[in-house]
Amino acid sequence: MKAAAFDYVRASSVDEICRLLADAGDEERKIIAGGQTLVPLMAMRMARPDMLIDINDVTDLAGIHDRGDHVVFGAGTRQRAIERSDVVSDRLPLVAKAVRNVGHQQTRNRGTIGGSIVHGDPSAELPMAALALEATMILRTVSGETEMAFDGFFEAAMVTNIEPEQLLTEIRIPVWQDARIGTGFHETSSRQGDFAIVAVAAQLALAEDDTIVRAAISVGGAAPSPVKLHALEAALIGKSAEALDSAIALVDEEIDPDTDVHATADYRRRVTRKLVSRAIDDALAEAAK
Amino acid sequence: MKQIEVTLNVNGKDTTLTIPPRMSLVDCLRDMLRLTGTHVGCEHGVCGACSVFFDDEPIRSCLMFAVQAEGHKITTVEGLLNDDGSLSDLQDSFWECHAMQCGYCTPGMLVASEALLAENSNPNEDDIREAISGNLCRCTGYQQIVEAVQMTAKHRREGAAHG
Known part of the structure; x- marks a missing residue:
């Protein structure tokens, strides 16, 4: 089980990633972050992208930020970082419980929240928690950003409503203000x-x-x-x-x-x-x- | 599809290689660097035999392409040995407890266990089973693996206490 051949680009900015996606023409270009879903799909030849755009060097795409009524996750935030985050355990206890069920230590160290979402595995835990809490996501292209709801994003097993030229940059999960x-x-x-x-x-x-x-x-x-x-x-x-x-x-x-x-x-x-x-x-x- | 020149830092040593992007990190470690201690099992992220340290955190080296590892620090099971080439205390405990039968899962088990011990000096059985839950042993030798990790943890705590 080896992936088919592809070209590899290590991107250094969000703008560069969006440009590479926009210029794909007839090529299939895929983003690689943690690779914990995409690489098995490539090994099994269920995915055969012509180009992989590696976004791991783009530090703007990772991080967890408390914004009061919601928490923002960079799409490239590792599942391990979510597991270890005090912001998540204090503000989003449901996400904290969900992430402990995601894979194993070796996969959480690489796997990202964005990757879990865009691949649309029917049993992935983080998308489920985000869907329950009515989270939204920010999708970026060369021409700008759109905010999209989770409800309606998942089409079928491993099929989501993300366009080939769109980059998922952020996930915004609401924090309930209720006392109990x-x-x-x-x-x-x-x-x-x-x-x-x-x-x-x-x-x-x-x-x-x-x-x-x-x-x-x-x-x-x-x-x-x-x-x-x-x-x-x-x-x-x-x-x-x-x-x-x-x-x-x-x-x-x-x-x-x-x-x-x-x-x-x-x-x-x-x-x-x-x-x-x-x-x-x-x-x-x-x-x- | 063009080949790419990369410099990989493995077990403290830099090596420059020209490889195709589709080469997995585990294949690169084994076939290019001849570090065959890391085993390759399922090749799609299920068995854990290919576990290595990537910037000091355990990962599956079949789920990363070698070109992605440039600029990062890789430590394989060979890198767990003591400086004089003798077995580490954890490897020694695996030996003592007979924590293997066929040995296929052993490098992955050692990496997963070492990662646990780095975070938790006194893991209980549940902690150990959680830490090695991503590693399959087809000989069902988990009990002795748990015992070997407990033995190492105990030795390290005693060693630290006696300073």
């Missing part, structure tokens, strides 16, 4: 750190009387791309811990799991319901503290 917030993240995989069979991310905010006032829940591995459970979120509002069963039953209508070598569709349905319930329980317990 709790989070839950649950995943099942065949081996610690492997691709999730099913993963669930939940963040809830409670009112003084312990009823739910805000809910963000997403699931990975239960459809061709990560899904935000809008109907469940809406049904949870105003409920307390004792009255959740009818809401959790709504999960079934929002997911569309497939059978593959790892699990059947029916198994994924059952596991999704269970993990949603566990993630909500954790979030409620944490918020009530």
Whole structure:
């Protein structure tokens, strides 16, 4: 398993990257950052780019910045940096829980948040957490920037709505200002750190009387791309811990799991319901503290 | 597709090579630099046998192209040896505990374990199993690997205490 031949350019600025993407003509030019998704795809010849544009030297593309009502992640920020970040553990506890389930130490040291997002692996944890929290992303071309929502970005397994000339530069994840917030993240995989069979991310905010006032829940591995459970979120509002069963039953209508070598569709349905319930329980317990 | 000249710093030594961009770091280490201690298993980032240190952090050398490593510091399993060429304390503990059968996963296990010990001088069993979770041992020898890491951690703590 060796990658097909390609030309290699080590870019030194965002402008240079955008220019190289704009000038591609008939060539397929791909960005390489951590390479933890792209390189296996190239080794298996599922990707055969003509040119790789290495963005690892562009320091502007990495970093975590607290902006009050949201946290900005440079697209090239390593998963390891997110795991070790105090800003993330203080401000985005759901992201902190999610990142601990991403791969292994060797892959988190290279893998980036941007790479996880643009490749659209259906079970990737960071895109799921970002989707739940209604994050947005900044896409750059030679002619300027656009801000795009996560909802609608994931088309199908390994297919996202990024254009060949666009560079993902930033991810902006909102920070909830509510006083009582709790989070839950649950995943099942065949081996610690492997691709999730099913993963669930939940963040809830409670009112003084312990009823739910805000809910963000997403699931990975239960459809061709990560899904935000809008109907469940809406049904949870105003409920307390004792009255959740009818809401959790709504999960079934929002997911569309497939059978593959790892699990059947029916198994994924059952596991999704269970993990949603566990993630909500954790979030409620944490918020009530 | 043109070849590229790169200078790689591996185990403290610079070497200049002309290589095709598609050559993975692990192939470059083994085939060009003849550092065959690093093993190549799955070639798509699953087995961990090719783990090396990249700027002192463990990575998978099958998931990086060698041209990307220019300007960075690579340490392979050969670089873990003591200066006099003898086995390091961790390698010695692997020997003592019989922490291998076929030896295929061993270089990756050593790198993953050394990375853990650099961050945590007193890891418990869960910490060790988490640290080596990205490394497959097909002989199912994990128990002795865990014991070898614990033995090394203990020796290092005692060594530090006796100064």
